[in-house]
Amino acid sequence: MTSPSALELDISTATRSEASLRRFLAGLPGVDQVGAEQRAASLATRSIKTSSKRTAIDLAISMIDLTTLEGADTFGKVRSLCAKAKQPDPLDETVPHVAAVCVYNDLVGPAKEFLGTAPVKVAAVATAFPSGRASLAVKLTDTADAVLAGADEIDMVIDRGAFLSGRYLEVSEEIAAVKAQCGSAHLKVILETGELVTYDNVRRASWLAMLSGADFIKTSTGKVTPAATLPVTLIMLEAVRDFREVTGRQIGMKPAGGIRTSKDAIKYLVMVNEIAGPDWLSPDWFRFGASSLLNDLLLQRQRMTTGHYSGPDYVTLD
């Protein structure tokens, strides 16, 4: 029986104190920005055609968290969203349903009602989304409301202010508290990579979230630019891959915001395939946080089916 490696030992004690967490995070290897961006760009040159493209499109559709997060959201908006989530193309029943709908937590109830028994999950954003600037008590109540209303998944935001000022244990304990509030709901932890700025921060925040109980790590709220990018996703996929290798626990990954075209989505799937590995190629372990992406996937799917280019009149607005 082999003794645990240094990394394994560190992980079991990392969240014990501010000092040990800081040491652990600072001990992770650095990320060279130019090298990471080059790798992402190189993977983006993969040419995915014909049947592998068809497979990728359907896989991407099945991975979408179809999202509406507007102040102006109404029951009517959520009703349409759910209908589309269950049946993205009314004229083609071979199109798979999406993975989930993603809404503000006061619309979880209506969403559950509109979805009925369909195998589409309901994800709720919580913890003073998108800013995360509120007391822990408020964030936990926010989470509890969503769970009570029936959310299957909770998308929380980390406290970026605490992270950037180095209060790592505070960020970790907050995640753990939200996780405890989730019950059986799955927890996605949004890092808001656009505000973390450096890839080193993204790597550290990824590990911090995974050590603290995340079921998924997610790039962004979609309310800040830049949102998801290929290099940031690369770093986070490396993190989930390395985490499983050391702990045996598999954690999912979700890029969100700014993914609009099928071409983009396929680039992300290539990245999942070659960085984390095929084990992550399912809606259980990888999601796209997107709204307009779905229609572009449907248009591409139509082109592959009919052989000619399609147009916006052939996909539903919502």
Place this chain on the structure above:
Amino acid sequence: MSDRIDVRKTYKLFIGGAFPRSESGRSYEVTDAKGRFLANAALASRKDARDAVLAARSAASKWAAATAYNRGQVLYRIAEMLEGRRDQFITEVARAEGCTSRQAAAAVDAAIDRWVWYAGWTDKFSAVVGGTNPVAGPYFNFSLPEATGVVAAAAPEESALLGLVSVVAPIIATGNTVVVVASPNRPLPAITLAEVVATSDLPDGVINILTGKQSEILPWLASHSDVNAIDLTGVTDHALATELERAAADSVKRVYRSEPRADWTATPGLDRMRAFVETKTVWHPVGM
């Protein structure tokens, strides 16, 4: 027997990649060397100058951050576009300067070649003026030229295209953006140059061209706190030049003075590029 009536061009300003009229709504009459009417050019106001500086500033960081190779490619493409419009420019220059077609052709060819010359400098300049400095200590020390930022320039009065190009190209080759006040009496080739620039790959705002009175616009540019340097080449009025230098002193602008000259054909040296770069020197210890 009827002559076809030509469709005459309106000459507007060139700011941020677009061709607006002056916000003041004014224009002025441009005549050829014999005093015959050529066109009404926009008479730029201080607000146009202000807008041009804004456009130049918003383009500045991205243009300076482009690779030198990329800047060279963009400049070279502008030369290609100029070559394509050679005949048009010969006509414009001959009309503006009152010279023969042959003289105009020589000036236009020289302008195109001047542009190519500067295109070839972008990825060599720092190798020639920069370098490592052998300091007495365990330090790696290097000096690099960096673009100063936004440059205001007065184009030469006489040489409507070649002189203009000789002032503008060295400013942008090193990564600066420019607001240039065209020759007051011979502004039309400058606006046609703007058309070339607008259809090239040069990002909006890198070159901005104002037409009008030097004494009206240049003082606002010389005193503008967001302009980093000023090129006084085209200012032949000594009193005005002095006033501009004084205004520039308030924000410690880099000032480039130039003797007025009639002949722009000689191959320039490096001083017009050196004038608008800052030298940055970096130290780093060398150790295990």
Place this chain on the structure above:
Amino acid sequence: MTTFQYDPAPESRAVIDIASSYGLFIGGDFVSTIDGAVFKTINPANEEVLSEITAAGAADVDAAVRAARKALRSWSRLSGAERAKYLFRIARIIQERARELAVLETVDNGKPIKESRDVDIPTAAAHFFYHAGWADKLDYAGFGPDPRPIGVVGQIIPWNFPLLMLAWKIAPALATGNTVVLKPAETTPLTALAFADICRQAELPAGVVNIVTGAGATGAALVAHPGVDKIAFTGSTEVGKLIARSIAGSKKRLTLELGGKAANIVFDDAPIDQAVEGIVNGIFFNQGHVCCAGSRLLLQESVADDVLKKLKRRLTTLRVGDPLDKNTDVGAINSAEQLARITALAEAGDAEGAQRWTAPCVLPDHGFWFAPTLFTDVSQAHRIAREEIFGPVLSVLTFRTPAEAIAKANNTPYGLSAGIWTEKGSRILDVASKLRAGVVWANTFNRFDPASPFGGYKESGFGREGGRQGLEAYLNV
């Protein structure tokens, strides 16, 4: 578990047009051989015959040198600005014909289309653009007020980056006012012959560039010709030494760019994931057919296991196969001879006790193929640590301290390039200053730019190509 297989994504061959045979490009035209022979060039991915090429004889080489001499007078008297314009034209035409040239390069050389398309061809165009800009600025290059060309230059290039090596040679030679007789490698003549057509399209004056195809004998004739003022050679160290010996006592100038056995040093504080990419890029890019390949991996012992684990995992995602497939990462070995050399040296590695590990992949049954391989437990005293393999084979050694890494890295007759992986700036600068190598890459590898001088120390050759420094080789200074 879903798997994501990539369907074949072949680049079309329709864009290229290979003649069934080629003569020699001398004095601005394709001409028949006087005293030469013919040979075939094949596609190493499937052994298909592509064309019949002329092997120039001594009389052919003489005709080419005479044509270059004849063209020299007016070419060197052209103003720099006018010479520049020809070079700008050539650069532009390379860009315009980029896809055609990339496919042609892949089909003749065996390298993945992704590399010819994204690296070889664009960099070749960039070399012409860069040097075009120097043609009328030579008095600023630091060689005095009016540096003059040397005269007629003979250039011999290798098969690993055919068009790019041609650009590295011809661009500076022409910019500085010389005229050229160039011999491409015998296994990869096609893009050089296409380049002759580009010279025609650019209306380059006749005789300024002459292309004489052939093998060793043609090269030897060129080197020996009394009408050649300077030789530039890129190729094996063995042939480089022969050339240096043969021009001894003459007035001929010489620059050599020879082999290497570069050390790629990974410290414990390296950005590990990017270092793994750098290692892969260093030895498997272009199937390892790179003189400056990072063929010796020096791992700090404290991180060796972790890096090797990640490296092996990374190698399992390398796609080896049809070079024309846009998803191929590793293409074919250039020739049967080269494959035999690689195989023999890898077997030597087994015999001397190193541990071989090969990336799992399915190799095509036609053509010349070698799966990406690494050897661990390698010592300096092993042949595979010493001799240039010039293939996708990585030798892995370990070290304990930076001083030891530097000593091991320098402990070779070669000195072309080296890599340093560490996040510590002062260490980068310190190690770089102590490595006896002409090109040092820190936290990156195999980066090339026309503005960056390239060349080796010791038996990797002498002289630099690219940058201001690279002009010296073609000027009479």
